[in-house]
Amino acid sequence: MPSSTSNFKRKLRLPRLFFAKPSEITPRDYERPIPQVPWRGMTVVVVLIVIAAASAWEFYCRSIGYGPTLNDNEDLWTSTRRRVKPESIVIVGDSRGWYDVDLDELQKGLGKRPVQLAMGGGCAYPVLADLANDESFHGTIICSVVPRLFVAPPGTPPMERAEKAVRRYRTQTPAQRASQYLAMPLEEHVAFLKQEELALDDLLKRLPIPNRPYAQVPPRLPPYFGTIDRERRARMIEECARPGSELARTIQQIWIPLFTPPPPPTYIPKEEFGKKMGQAIEQRFHDVAELVQKVRARGGEVIFVRFPHSGGLKDLEDRTTPRAGIWARVIKDTAAPGIYYEDFPELSGFNCPEWSHLSAGDSVEFSKRLVPHLRRALQM
Amino acid sequence: MLFNSLTFVVFFAVVVTAYWSVRSWNVRKNLLVVASYIFYGAWNPPFAALLFSTTAMDFWLGSRIAKAKGRHSRRMWLVASVCMNLSMLGFFKYGNFLLQNFQWLLAHFGVIYQPPHLDILLPVGISFYTFHSLSYTLDIYRGVLRPTKSLRDFILAVSFFPQLVAGPIVRAGDFLPQLVTPPGLRMGQFLWGLLLMTLGLFEKIVLADTMLSGSADRVFSYAGPLVALDSWLGVMAFAGQIFFDFAGYSICAIGAALCLGFHLKDNFRFPYAAIGFSDFWRRWHISLSTFLRDYLYIPLGGNQVRPVRAAINLVIVMFLGGLWHGAAWTFVVWGLLHGSYLVIERVIRVFFEDAPWAKNFATKFLAGLATYTAVCIAWVFFRASDFTIATRMLRGMFGGHAHGDAILSGREMLQIGIVTACMILVHCSLRESNIETAVTRLPPWVVTAAWALMACAIILTQGNSNAFIYFQF
Known part of the structure; x- marks a missing residue:
C-alpha cells in the first residue's frame, strides 16, 4: 500500500507530455495562409484612394477656414516646460493667459522671453504646484485667474487637463518625445491635423443626434478659433476676430453653458455637496498660499492677473464669481501682487470678439500696456 | 513605442527597409535584435537591461536543464528559472499589492503595520516577455525543445518587437525554428502583413478608442447610480473596446511579423461568437489560454483526474489567469467568475450534451447570447477599479437604480449599438472560418475599398489615441 507521501507524489505526477522525446530545432513548420488576391493592383489602388481622399479633405478644410497649426497637446506643453530655466518668467493658468499675452512685448518690457505654460480650459494649480515644488525655480510666475477654473476641484476636466500635462512632463518617454518632433512639421503644413477639432471623434460629436431629455450630457466645447506656434503662443484667427462674425457668435453661445455652474449631482444631497465644494475651495486657497510662499522664499514672485472678458460672459462671470469672492480671497491669502484689468483704464477698453479672449492684434497692444504694471509688481 | 504613433511608422519603415536590403541572415537577425531593444528602450531605457538579464538567465538555465543528469537535477534548474521569472514579475507587478494585503491581514489580528509604499514603475509588457522567456525553459524541461546554442537567437525570440510588449505570447519553441533559415521576401505576404497592420490599427484607433472608449470611461467613472440602459451600454462598450484594443494589437503584431517574414499564430478567433465558455477561451487570448493549459492545467492533472479535482484545477488556473492580468482583487474575481462559468458549463454538458434539442439553432443562439451576457458581467470586475464601482455597476445593470442618472448622449448610444451589432455579426459569420478565407x-x-476606408479612417483620427490596455499587464 503506498504511503500518503507517495500517493501525494503520484497525484502530482507530471503527465507523459512532460517527458516527450526531445526534438531538434528544425526549420519552421507553421506558416500563416496568405490570401491569393491581386496584391500589387489592390495596393496601388488603395494608395491612390488614400492620397486622393486626404488631399480632398485637406482642400475642403482649408476652404472652410481652417489653417495649419500645431496641436496643443501634453507633448507640446512638455517641450515648452523644458524651456523653463531657474530664473524664467512663466505664464500659467487658463486660455486668457494663453491668448492675451504677446511674448515679444513681454520680452521687450521685462528683458526676458516668457515661457507660455497656460492652457485652454486648464486650472493653474497643478502647474503652479509643479513650479513651486521645483527647487531650482526662482523666477516669476504670471498666473491668469478665471475664478471657476482656478478653484476647479480634483477630478474635474480643468484639473485633469493640467495634471495630465504635468504628468507627461515628468514621465514623457523617448518615443513620445520623438513622435512630437515628427508631428510638428506635419501639423505646421497640414490643415486637417487638428486633434480637438477635425479628428473623427469630434466630427461624430457634431452629428445632429438628439439626446434623451433627461440625459446629463457634457456641454459642447468651442470650435477652432486660434493658432499656436512652437512656443505655444496662441493667436485668435481673423475669422473669429472679425466683429459680429458667425464664428464669434457661435462661440459666445457656447461659453454660456460652459461657464454656468452645473447643477449638483443627483446622488449627493445638495447641502452636503455645497459643503464639500466649500471645503475643496478653502483647501485650494490654503494650498495656493503655501505654493506662493514657497516660490517667494526662493526669491521668486507670483503675480495674479485677471484678463479682459466682455459681453454676456462678463455678466455671467460677474454674477456667479464676483470679484469680491475668489479673486479677492486669493490676493488676500497669498499677499501676492494682483492686476485686475478693470482697475486700470488703459487695460479696460478692450473688446473680446467672442467674449473671452482678445484678438491677436489686441493681445499685442494689451501686453504692451500690461508691461508697466508687471514691472511695478516686480519692483523693476 | 506604440504601434499607433508616428515614431513607430518611421521606425518600422526604417527597420523593414534595412532588413530586406541586407542579404546576410546573421546581419538581419542582429538588426532585429537592435531594433527590438530600441523599440523597448524607447519607453524606458533602463528596463531594457532588465529584459536582457531575464533573457540571458533563462538562456543559461535552459542549457543547464538540458545538460542536467537525472530528473531531480533537471527539476532543480527548472525551479530556479520559474522562481527567477516569477519573482521578477512578483516584485515589479505585485510588490505593493502583496504589502497592502499583508497590512490588511495583520490589521485583522490587531497588529498595526504601515508598510513602506514601494515606488515601483512597472516595466511595460513584463507579463508578456516573462512568459515568452519562461516557455523556453519549460519546453526544454518537458523535452519538447532542445536549447538553442545562439544567445542572439534566443534574445530575438524573447524580444522580437512586434510581440514584445503586448503579445501574443509567442513561445520560444514556435519562434526559434523560424530563425533557422532566412525567409524570402514575398510580395503577397508583405502586403498582407501591411493590410493586417491597417486592420489592427483600425480596430484599435477607430473602433476601440474613438467609438467606444469614451462611453466606457464615462460610465465606469461616474460616481452616482446609473439607469440599467446606460449601465449595460457602458459594459458593452468596454466589451467591444477591450476586444478591439487587444485583438487590434495582436493583428498588428502578426502583420508586422509577416512583413519581416515571420509567422505568428492567431491570438483571437472571433470570441464573441463563442457558444459556451470553453469555446470562448479557445477564441480569446489564445496564446495565454494555451500557455496556462499546457504549463499549468495539464501538469495539475488536466482532465485526467476526478471531475471534482478537474473543476478545482480549472478554478485555480482561472484564478491565476485573473491575477496575471493585474495586481488587484477585482482581476481575481474576474478570473474566478470565468472559472465558475467553466465549471458550470461542464456540469451542464454532462447532463444535456446528448439531448436532441442541445444541437438545434435556437439552443445554440441562446447559449451564445448567455455566453456574451455572462462575459460582459465578468468584464465589470475587469474594468472597475474597485468593488464599490463594480457593485454599483451590477446594481445598475440589474435594475437596482430605477431612478438613476442617464449620462450617455444619443450619439454615444448609437455608436455603441452599431459597433457592437456589427462586431457580433462579423464574429458569428466568421465563427467557423478565418480572415484569410474571408479575404480570399x-x-x-x-477588399480594396475596405482597406482604403480603414486607412482613411485611421488618418482621420489623427493618432489621437490611447496606449493599448494590455500594455499595463
Whole structure:
C-alpha cells in the first residue's frame, strides 16, 4: 500500500507530455495562409484612394477656414516646460493667459522671453504646484485667474487637463518625445491635423443626434478659433476676430453653458455637496498660499492677473464669481501682487470678439500696456 | 513605442527597409535584435537591461536543464528559472499589492503595520516577455525543445518587437525554428502583413478608442447610480473596446511579423461568437489560454483526474489567469467568475450534451447570447477599479437604480449599438472560418475599398489615441 507521501507524489505526477522525446530545432513548420488576391493592383489602388481622399479633405478644410497649426497637446506643453530655466518668467493658468499675452512685448518690457505654460480650459494649480515644488525655480510666475477654473476641484476636466500635462512632463518617454518632433512639421503644413477639432471623434460629436431629455450630457466645447506656434503662443484667427462674425457668435453661445455652474449631482444631497465644494475651495486657497510662499522664499514672485472678458460672459462671470469672492480671497491669502484689468483704464477698453479672449492684434497692444504694471509688481 | 504613433511608422519603415536590403541572415537577425531593444528602450531605457538579464538567465538555465543528469537535477534548474521569472514579475507587478494585503491581514489580528509604499514603475509588457522567456525553459524541461546554442537567437525570440510588449505570447519553441533559415521576401505576404497592420490599427484607433472608449470611461467613472440602459451600454462598450484594443494589437503584431517574414499564430478567433465558455477561451487570448493549459492545467492533472479535482484545477488556473492580468482583487474575481462559468458549463454538458434539442439553432443562439451576457458581467470586475464601482455597476445593470442618472448622449448610444451589432455579426459569420478565407472569397474590389476606408479612417483620427490596455499587464 503506498504511503500518503507517495500517493501525494503520484497525484502530482507530471503527465507523459512532460517527458516527450526531445526534438531538434528544425526549420519552421507553421506558416500563416496568405490570401491569393491581386496584391500589387489592390495596393496601388488603395494608395491612390488614400492620397486622393486626404488631399480632398485637406482642400475642403482649408476652404472652410481652417489653417495649419500645431496641436496643443501634453507633448507640446512638455517641450515648452523644458524651456523653463531657474530664473524664467512663466505664464500659467487658463486660455486668457494663453491668448492675451504677446511674448515679444513681454520680452521687450521685462528683458526676458516668457515661457507660455497656460492652457485652454486648464486650472493653474497643478502647474503652479509643479513650479513651486521645483527647487531650482526662482523666477516669476504670471498666473491668469478665471475664478471657476482656478478653484476647479480634483477630478474635474480643468484639473485633469493640467495634471495630465504635468504628468507627461515628468514621465514623457523617448518615443513620445520623438513622435512630437515628427508631428510638428506635419501639423505646421497640414490643415486637417487638428486633434480637438477635425479628428473623427469630434466630427461624430457634431452629428445632429438628439439626446434623451433627461440625459446629463457634457456641454459642447468651442470650435477652432486660434493658432499656436512652437512656443505655444496662441493667436485668435481673423475669422473669429472679425466683429459680429458667425464664428464669434457661435462661440459666445457656447461659453454660456460652459461657464454656468452645473447643477449638483443627483446622488449627493445638495447641502452636503455645497459643503464639500466649500471645503475643496478653502483647501485650494490654503494650498495656493503655501505654493506662493514657497516660490517667494526662493526669491521668486507670483503675480495674479485677471484678463479682459466682455459681453454676456462678463455678466455671467460677474454674477456667479464676483470679484469680491475668489479673486479677492486669493490676493488676500497669498499677499501676492494682483492686476485686475478693470482697475486700470488703459487695460479696460478692450473688446473680446467672442467674449473671452482678445484678438491677436489686441493681445499685442494689451501686453504692451500690461508691461508697466508687471514691472511695478516686480519692483523693476 | 506604440504601434499607433508616428515614431513607430518611421521606425518600422526604417527597420523593414534595412532588413530586406541586407542579404546576410546573421546581419538581419542582429538588426532585429537592435531594433527590438530600441523599440523597448524607447519607453524606458533602463528596463531594457532588465529584459536582457531575464533573457540571458533563462538562456543559461535552459542549457543547464538540458545538460542536467537525472530528473531531480533537471527539476532543480527548472525551479530556479520559474522562481527567477516569477519573482521578477512578483516584485515589479505585485510588490505593493502583496504589502497592502499583508497590512490588511495583520490589521485583522490587531497588529498595526504601515508598510513602506514601494515606488515601483512597472516595466511595460513584463507579463508578456516573462512568459515568452519562461516557455523556453519549460519546453526544454518537458523535452519538447532542445536549447538553442545562439544567445542572439534566443534574445530575438524573447524580444522580437512586434510581440514584445503586448503579445501574443509567442513561445520560444514556435519562434526559434523560424530563425533557422532566412525567409524570402514575398510580395503577397508583405502586403498582407501591411493590410493586417491597417486592420489592427483600425480596430484599435477607430473602433476601440474613438467609438467606444469614451462611453466606457464615462460610465465606469461616474460616481452616482446609473439607469440599467446606460449601465449595460457602458459594459458593452468596454466589451467591444477591450476586444478591439487587444485583438487590434495582436493583428498588428502578426502583420508586422509577416512583413519581416515571420509567422505568428492567431491570438483571437472571433470570441464573441463563442457558444459556451470553453469555446470562448479557445477564441480569446489564445496564446495565454494555451500557455496556462499546457504549463499549468495539464501538469495539475488536466482532465485526467476526478471531475471534482478537474473543476478545482480549472478554478485555480482561472484564478491565476485573473491575477496575471493585474495586481488587484477585482482581476481575481474576474478570473474566478470565468472559472465558475467553466465549471458550470461542464456540469451542464454532462447532463444535456446528448439531448436532441442541445444541437438545434435556437439552443445554440441562446447559449451564445448567455455566453456574451455572462462575459460582459465578468468584464465589470475587469474594468472597475474597485468593488464599490463594480457593485454599483451590477446594481445598475440589474435594475437596482430605477431612478438613476442617464449620462450617455444619443450619439454615444448609437455608436455603441452599431459597433457592437456589427462586431457580433462579423464574429458569428466568421465563427467557423478565418480572415484569410474571408479575404480570399470576397471580390478584390471589396477588399480594396475596405482597406482604403480603414486607412482613411485611421488618418482621420489623427493618432489621437490611447496606449493599448494590455500594455499595463
